[in-house]
Structure formats: structure tokens, C-alpha cells
Amino acid sequence: MTTPALDRSTTDSVGQVFGEPKRPVSGGWIALFAIAWLGVWMAQLTPIQLLLPAQVEAQLSATYWVDKVVAFGIVSGIAGVFALIAFPLTGALSDRTTSRLGRRRPWILGGALVFATALVLLGVQQSLLGIGIFWSLALIGFCVLTAALTAVISDQVPVQQRGFVSGWISAPQAIGTILGVLLVVVLVLSQVVGYTVVAVLLVVLVLPFVLRIPDAVLPRSARSPLTLRGLVAGFWISPRQYPDFGWTLTSRILVNFGNAFGTSLLLYFLQDGLKVEHADDVLLVLILIYMVFVVLASLVLGRLSDRLGRRKAFVFAAAALQGVAALMLAFVPVLGVAMVAAGILGLGYGCFLSVDQALATQVLPDAHTRGKDLGIMNIATAVPQAIAPLIGAFVVAALAGFQGLFVLSALAALLGALAVLPIRSVR
Template sequence: MTADRPAEPLAGGGSGCDGSGCGDAGGRAVGGRAVGAAWVGALALANLGVWVGWFGPLQLLLARQAELLAPDHKASVLALVTGAGAAVSMVSNPVFGALSDRTTARAGRRIPWVAGGVAGGAAGLLLLGRASSTAAVTAGWCLVQLALNAAFAALTAAVPDQVPVRQRGLVGGWLGVSQVAGILLGTALAAGAGTVAAGYAACAASAVLCALPYLLMRRDTRLAPADRPAFRLRDIPAGLRIDPRRNPDFGWAWLTRFLMNLSYSVSTMYLLYYLTDAVHYRGDADEGVLVLTALNACTLLATVVLGGIRSDRTGRRKAYVIGSGLVISAATLLLAAWQTWTGAIVASLVLGAGFGVYTSVDFALLTDVLPTAEDHGRDLGIINIANALPQVLAPVIAAPVVARLGGYPALYLLAALLALAGSVLVRRIRSVP
């Protein structure tokens, strides 16, 4: 591995050639020097901080606030808050990605957005800790989503910017490790802080501290002002459209990721209520969620880097994505059919194993089908709509299913069918083996 280095200019014409590999017509970094372990570690740590900022609230804190504000309508309040935040996320991620593609700061294209996004996200988390109404919680969560998506868009775009194709699975694996570690740490901070306000403060501090090594390393690609692509705000809606006729593989990759994330959102958004209302967990439900998250993390960590490495070595992506999707579908079927604490434990272990492989290999697959080298941030932002849109749709779908269409067995059967569809449709991607 090579030594890490500070920001380097892009070659003329915005070609995406930056010393760690040049982008081809499809946006891939071809050949080039391998990225160093220190940079990968700092990138993963910064990513971990973003996920702490998201999932401490999503796993426990927002649900507890909804329960305190409206105990008789907690599910509806939670759906309102998370749905509004996800809508903000869905729009802001590709917009900030496009802005970072065109940033000409001396520090680089991505680093300024990481710094500003993490700072804004921390401020939003602290405001959430003081919120005392549904409107205030909704506004605070939207601010957190807006800011952290700026950071996340820049962090993910750094991978196709600087990582050659032969390392994408490996880097995707470590990003997967940081994702699950962030979810676990965020859940632990939320459960162990004592109060909702203290939980938000702990998540805010973690997000800032985790970003510091990446920011201090100052390794980024730099864009000369003369090479900056044109950008007008009124062009944003057109830029966010996917044309499946021109880029069919990009379209299929988006759809399959959307289906898998919708399955995951349907499965996890009501996990706290699943334990209390279906499993009738006898202990502290917060601790129960933490235990299940930790078990999920154990099997995910056991498979996420290994799956990425195996995919890099074989040069194959689709088989790993399809197989992992089938495992995820099996895990959600367990939650539907075996509504006991033991069943929840087994399902969490199986779910982690499936998502470990899926997280690393599908990320590598996505970076392999990006349409252009000049718009990595925007294109990955469009892909990230497939992460955010399910958070908007999941409560709309889940609430009536739980209340009127069969309860939790029907909810987790639906999650299994969504994961199965996402797995099968991966076969439609032609340019990736």
C-alpha cells in the first residue's frame, strides 16, 4: 500500500484522473495505486460517526421521544418524524453530492462538506435533546438529516474518486464494518446515557470526534476552477432523473438497492415495538434492542470484509449479492414465524450474516456501474435515494400492515418478499459479472 497524501488536483477537463487511478467512461478508477490502510481507516471512522448520528436516534431516541410526547399515538408520531427526515435525506444527498463534485476549495472537493456536515449534524442532535414538541423534534431531525447527508455524500464519493476497482470490495467491507459499528455504538450510547438529552449529546460528540482523523489527514482530490462543470440550481431536478434506457445497469442497481433497503427499513423501524407488543419481552426493551443489534453486528462483522475480499479476488459481484439477499429474506421469515425472544436472537444472527456480505459487495457493484467519472457525488447521491426513500415509505406501509392487515407476521412476510425481489432482479445487471 502507498503512503497517504494530501489533496491533489484533477487532471484537466474534469476527467477524474487523480493519481490513484483514472476514471473510464463509466466512472471507474482503472488501475492506479492502491489506497493506504491509514486513509481507509480514517474514512471508515468518519463514516462510523455519521451512522452514530443517524442510528442512535433511529434505534431508540426518536421512539422514546415519540412515546413521551404522545404515548397514545407514538407510532404515528414516529412515522411523521422519521418520514419527514427521510424526505430531506432523499433530496439533500444527491444535491450535496453534486455540489461536492463542483467544489474548488484548496482543501479538496469532499473534505469541506464532511467538516460542515458533521458540525451541522452535531448541532441538530443537540437541538433534538432540547425539543419538547412534535414540531420541534421533526425540525431537529430534518436538520440532522440535511447536515449528515452532506458529510455522507462526500465520504462515499471519495471511494470512486480514489479507490481502484480491484480494492472496491475491500473498502466497501470496511465501510460496512464502520456502518454496523456506528449502529451498535449509537444504540449503546442511546440506551446507556440515562436520558434522551444525554443520548443525543453523546451521539453528537461521537460524530465530531470520529471525523477528526479523516479531516486532519487532508487527503482529497482537488478540482481547478477552470475544470468545474456547470451547475445551476434549476438543473437539479433533471440531474436527479435516472434514464434506464441510457444506463440500464445503473437503473437496475438503484431498484435492487431500493427493494433491499425497503425490506430492511420495514424490518427494523418497529423493532422496539415488536419486542414489547409481539414478543412481550420481559426485560427492558431498550436493552433488548441493544442485544439484538449487538448479535446482528457480530455476524455482520464476521462476513462483511471477507465477502468484499472474496468478491475482489474472484471479480464476481452478482452471485454474492443474490446469495446474501436470500439469506436476508430467510431472516425476516424467521421474525414472521417465530415471535419469541429466541426467534428474534436467531433471526438477528442470520440477518447480520446476510447483510455483511450484501453491504460490502453491493457497494462495490454500485461503484462499478456509475455512469460518469465527473459526477461521482451526484450519481452516488441518486443511489442513496434508494437508502432514504424506504425510510419515507416504510412507516406508510408498515403502520396499516401492523394495525389492520395481519400484524407483525404480515409485516415481516412483506419484508421477506421485498428482499427476495431485490435479489432476483440483480440478475438484470449485465456489465458486472
């Protein structure tokens, strides 16, 4: 059986879909992209930081903090399992989507609606089972949305802009966390209203990007065949055949685990490790310090990496800074040092978020499978955040206390720094 020849217009369309983008995206494009991510992060991180732990705790009679963290970790970890499937599956399906809206936009819109609906339903749950089901559904919507939204960078942003544009993924992460938490706390929103507000804001902030940003249409004749066997096989990318992809993925997993170990139990570190009074207020100060440096580093250093045409040195330094911050918390456990460490941690993670995302887009094996391959990369961000609280609680309670937790955080981050050194195709 022979493949029919493509006509001139079809060939041009295929070139638009799979070709390497050359034209810089505009400031308006970047603004809508950043606004969409602000909605995404507000909807995901406000529940993780505030609403979901309180909701889980309300279903427990336990008073020991480890029991609460374990329960939250189990709920979060189960949802993380679904992310393992949802990220690459969505990417693979969007790679083959032939909608008149383009390949990515239907999945961005659909993911946002699933995410928002699940959050509203999550707000009315009164059992751990219900919380687990609807948080898992919410995370699936998050994965569908962000897998497609991340793939837009490879589709439309030229290499020389990717560090700066990727910074507008991470900067809204910091801003969205602060705005979401302040919105719920200052307005004293109830559980149901809090979830509903962030769900509505998610849709409102994502919709302008979907409506205003064009997306190249894949002709049906150019769509690669889709079989279950091929789909499953595509989830494995050989590190021997594509070593740079493998090293980038390994670095991302390690650094995100390091960051999650260092930040996910900070409240309990302040309460039980440093014996700080009004630990909630102090935690807010640490978060603000951390987030300010995340925003500055992601935007400034992301653009600098574009201008210098270098990624590896920035990623290495960013990961190493996180390791240094974790060692400070481990061996000098005083509040003043914790505040300095929060700034260093934010500086390192902000730089890592923007430059590593740009690096990831430059080591993809095949232009035809960008969505699926970046979906695999996204697993390395979402899953560590989902399961780190559970692992961290076990380390603190059963093994080595908070010092051991922060040493583990430093070790993961420093190994993540070393993992970028063997990359050859990107400077």
C-alpha cells in the same frame, strides 16, 4: 464560443480528479475512513434507535404502541423527504467544487458541522414541531456528509479494493449502533446530554479524515457549467440508457425496504407478537447477534468479492438470506427462531452493505458526476429506513399483523435479489 485549451498541468489535474484510481489505498487511509463512519453512524443511529423515539413518545399522551410508531414515522418520514433532495444535490455540487481543499472535503466538514449542531439543538426541543424541524436539519447534515464521504470511494479507491473498503462503511454501522446505545444507557445520559455527546463524537471522529486525507483539486477551467435546469435534469438517469444503474438502484431500494420492515418494529413484535417478558433486554440480545454477523459478513465477504472479482452473486445471496430470515419470523414466531433469524439477517445485510456499495460504484454513468450519481444511490438506503416504521405500523395494525409485515419484508428482499440478475457490465 470556443472552450480554451487546457495547459499540461491542468490536464494532469483533471486526470487526477476524473481518472479511474489505480493505486491501492493504505491501511491508514482505511482506518481514518472507518473512524469517520463510526462517528457518522453513532450520531445517526443512536437517535433513531433510542433518543428520538423516547423524545417523540414524551410529547404524546397515547398509550397504544401504533400511535407512538405513527408519530415517530411521521417525523422520520418528513425528514426522509429532505434526504431525497439533499443527497443528489450535495453530490452534484461537490462534483463541481473547486476549493483548494478538494471537491469532497469541504462538504464532509460542512455536513458534519450542520449535523452536529442540529443534534445539539434537537436535544432541547419540547414540541413535536421542534423535533421535526431539527431532526430534518440533522438528516440534511447527515446527507451532505455521507454523500461526499461515499463519493471518495469512487474518487480514490481502485475497483479491486472497493468491496473491502465498503465493508468499513457497514462494520462501523453495527459498532456505532451498539456503542451509542450502550453509552447512553450505561451512563444514564439525559436527552440533552445524549444528543450532545454523539454530536461531539461525530465531529471528533470525522475531523481526522478531513485533515489527513488529500483530495484532488478540480481546476476552475475544467468545472462543468451549473444551471438550475441542468441540475434538475441530472437527477433523472434513464434506466433505458443506463440499465445497470437502474437495476442496481431498484435492488438497493427493495432490499433496504425489506431490511427495514424486518427490523424497525422488532421491539413491538417481541412485546405484542411473542409476549416476551423483559422485551427490552431480549431486543438488545437480538441486536447484538444481528450486529456481530453484520460486521463479520461485511468485512470477510466484501474482501472475498474483491478477490473473486464478482459482485452479483454475493448481492443475490445476501438479499435472499434476508428474505429467508423474514420468512422464519413470519411462519415460526418463537424466540429461539427469532435469534437464529437475527443472525441470518445480519449475515445477509452485512454482505449486502459492502458488496452492493462496491457494485454501485462500478455502474455509474459518468466519472464527472460520481458524487451526484452516488447521491441518488444513497437515497435508496436512507429513505426506506425513514418511512418503513410508518408503513410497517399501518401493515401490522390495519392489514395483516406481524406475520404480514414479515412476509412483506421477505417479498421485498427476494425481489431485490432478482433485480441484480439483469446487470451486464459487472460480474
